[in-house]
Structures are given as structure tokens and as C-alpha cells.
Amino acid sequence: MSQPLSSSQPASCELTVLDLVPFGQTGSERRFFALRLSRPPWEKYRPGQFVMIRPQNFGLDILWARPLGICHMTARHMICFFQVRGKGTQRMAELRPGDNVRVWGPLGNGFAMEPDTPTLLLAGGMGIVPFVGYVNEHPRPWNVSMLFGHRENIRCYPVDSINEHVPLDSLQENEPGDLGNLVFTIKERMGEYAAQKGLVLACGPTPFLRTVQNLAAKLNVRCQLSLENRMACGVGACLGCVSRTTENWPVPGKRQGLVQICNHGPVFWADQIEL
Numbered sequence: 135m136s137q138p139l140s141s142s143q144p145a146s147c148e149l150t151v152l153d154l155v156p157f158g159q160t161g162s163e164r165r166f167f168a169l170r171l172s173r174p175p176w177e178k179y180r181p182g183q184f185v186m187i188r189p190q191n192f193g194l195d196i197l198w199a200r201p202l203g204i205c206h207m208t209a210r211h212m213i214c215f216f217q218v219r220g221k222g223t224q225r226m227a228e229l230r231p232g233d234n235v236r237v238w239g240p241l242g243n244g245f246a247m248e249p250d251t252p253t254l255l256l257a258g259g260m261g262i263v264p265f266v267g268y269v270n271e272h273p274r275p276w277n278v279s280m281l282f283g284h285r286e287n288i289r290c291y292p293v294d295s296i297n298e299h300v301p302l303d304s305l306q307e308n309e310p311g312d313l314g315n316l317v318f319t320i321k322e323r324m325g326e327y328a329a330q331k332g333l334v335l336a337c338g339p340t341p342f343l344r345t346v347q348n349l350a351a352k353l354n355v356r357c358q359l360s361l362e363n364r365m366a367c368g369v370g371a372c373l374g375c376v377s378r379t380t381e382n383w384p385v386p387g388k389r390q391g392l393v394q395i396c397n398h399g400p401v402f403w404a405d406q407i408e409l
């Protein structure tokens with residue numbers, strides 16, 4: 135098993151919006167955005183960790199913060215990347231430079247990083263977000279490659295920031311037959327990494343993760359999955375985000391019980407969590 139990388143204790147802070155850059159579409163169709171915020175006061179984070187974000191413009195009508203993956207951090211800023219889904223993300227899409235945003239983070243555990251192990255990243259749709267930071271932080275990116283399945287136009291996603299560091303193959307799902315093609319390709323690629331005793335890391339919607347989980351068991355390859363259960367508090371208090379662990383869950387007294395995804399995950403070894 136990989137060594138956990140250290141990261142900072144979670145903290146709450148007020149950050150400033152530096153800019154909000156739309157990706158892909160133009161005009162009223164805009165649904166994908168890179169949100170650049172001033173740098174939080176944490177020393178470091180682990181790719182795969184996330185933040186709970188509550189912009190001032192949520193006002194009194196949106197009470198709960200929303201979880202977003204940390205896309206990338208530099209010495210000067212933190213970038214989140216989001217797709218407009220409902221009321222909260224719509225309000226985020228209306229942010230302007232200079233607006234204030236309350237952020238709690240870094241939260242959760244993050245992905246394993248084993249510099250010398252061949253590592254395959256599998257992303258479905260917005261599951262691409264944590265891998266931007268992952269490939270930037272990886273000390274030996276030549277050991278990493280990525281397969282990306284998506285429904286929207288490729289220009290809607292931050293693929294360039296990944297392509298700069300590691301080879302990325304993408305498959306767009308336009309017609310029903312494309313899904314079978316994606317599953318076939320995932321299986322082939324995971325088989326290659328199983329043969330090399332590699333590591334597979336996956337992030338995306340639950341059906342995508344389920345496919346990867348089943349293949350990981352069949353091919354006997356070490357695999358981690360990042361779950362995106364709905365969250366309210368983000369810190370283990372409300373029990374709104376629980377999933378059931380399997381008999382392989384290593385925490386004593388917690389075998390085959392329910393665990394909070396926000397503070398025990400969101401990243402789990404594929405054989406330790408039920409989807």
C-alpha cells in the first residue's frame with residue numbers, strides 16, 4: 135500500500151475571486167468554468183482532496199456550502215473547475231473578480247501517489263478535475279497516462295493542463311455504441327497496468343466507477359476510486375454522505391458499516407467500498 139502524503143489541517147478562510155473563465159461554449163450556453171481564487175493559507179494539499187465552498191452571493195437562500203475538487207494550486211492561487219448543475223453552481227457562475235468566497239479545506243484524503251509505479255488515471259466527465267493537480271504534482275509524470283471519457287465537447291474540460299504533462303487519450307460518448315467502446319478501452323488499458331503491477335485511479339460518475347471497480351476485481355489490479363456522494367457539512371458531522379464499506383475495510387470496529395465519504399474518503403481502495 136502507498137505511503138500517505140502529508141497535507142495541511144483543514145481550515146476555514148475567506149478567499150477573493152481573481153477570475154472566472156468559461157470553457158467550451160459561448161453566450162447563454164456557458165456551463166463549464168475555471169474559478170481562480172486567491173491562495174488559501176494552507177501549506178499543501180493532496181490531489182484528490184476537495185473544498186467546501188460558499189460564495190457570499192449564496193445569500194440567505196442557499197444555506198449549505200458545495201463540495202468542489204481542488205483542480206490545481208500554485209504559489210499564488212487555487213483553481214476550482216465546475217459544471218453548472220443547479221442553484222448553487224449557477225450562483226457560482228455569476229461570481230465576479232473581487233467577490234468573496236468562504237472556503238473550508240483541504241478536506242478528505244486524496245489519491246495515492248507512488249512515483250515509480252506505472253499509474254493509469256481514468257476520468258469520466260468532471261472526474262477530470264483532481265487529475266489536473268495530480269499530474270502537476272507528480273514527481274515522475276512519465277510513469278502516468280490518462281484515459282478520459284466525456285459527453286460534452288472536449289473544449290469544455292481542462293484537458294490542456296493535463297496534456298502538457300502526461301499522454302491523454304479521450305473518447306467522446308455521442309451514441310449508445312460509444313459507451314461499449316469506452317468500456318472496452320478501459321478494460322484494455324487496465325489489463326496493461328495489471329500486467330505491470332501498476333496503479334489505477336478513477337474519478338467520475340457512479341456508473342463509471344462501478345465499471346472500473348468490477349474490472350479492477352476481475353483483472354486483480356490495485357485501484358482507487360473517488361466518490362462524489364452529495365454532501366452538506368463536508369466534515370463528517372451530518373451523516374448525509376455515507377456509503378457502505380466491504381469486509382476489506384481496514385478500520386477496526388467499522389467493518390461492513392456505513393462511513394462518511396467526506397472524511398473517510400472521498401478516495402477509497404476499490405475493494406473496500408460498495409457503490
Ligand SMILES: Cc1cc2nc3c(=O)[nH]c(=O)nc-3n(C[C@H](O)[C@H](O)[C@H](O)COP(=O)(O)OP(=O)(O)OC[C@H]3O[C@@H](n4cnc5c(N)ncnc54)[C@H](O)[C@@H]3O)c2cc1C
Nearest residue numbers: 200201202203215216217219220221222223263362363364
Ligand atoms: C468530493 C466532491 C468533489 C466534487 N468536485 C466537483 C468539481 O470539481 N466540479 C464540479 O463541477 N462538481 C464537483 N462535485 C459535484 C458538485 O458538488 C455538485 O455538482 C454541486 O454540489 C451541485 O450543487 P448545485 O446547488 O448546483 O446543484 P443542486 O441544486 O444541489 O442539484 C442539482 C443537480 O445536481 C445533482 N448533484 C448534486 N450534487 C451532486 C453530486 N455530488 N454528484 C452528482 N450529482 C450531484 C443533483 O442530484 C441534482 O440533479 C463534487 C462533489 C463531491 C462530493
Ligand code: FES
Nearest residue numbers: 366368372373396
Ligand atoms: S457531508 Fe456531512 S457527514 Fe459527510
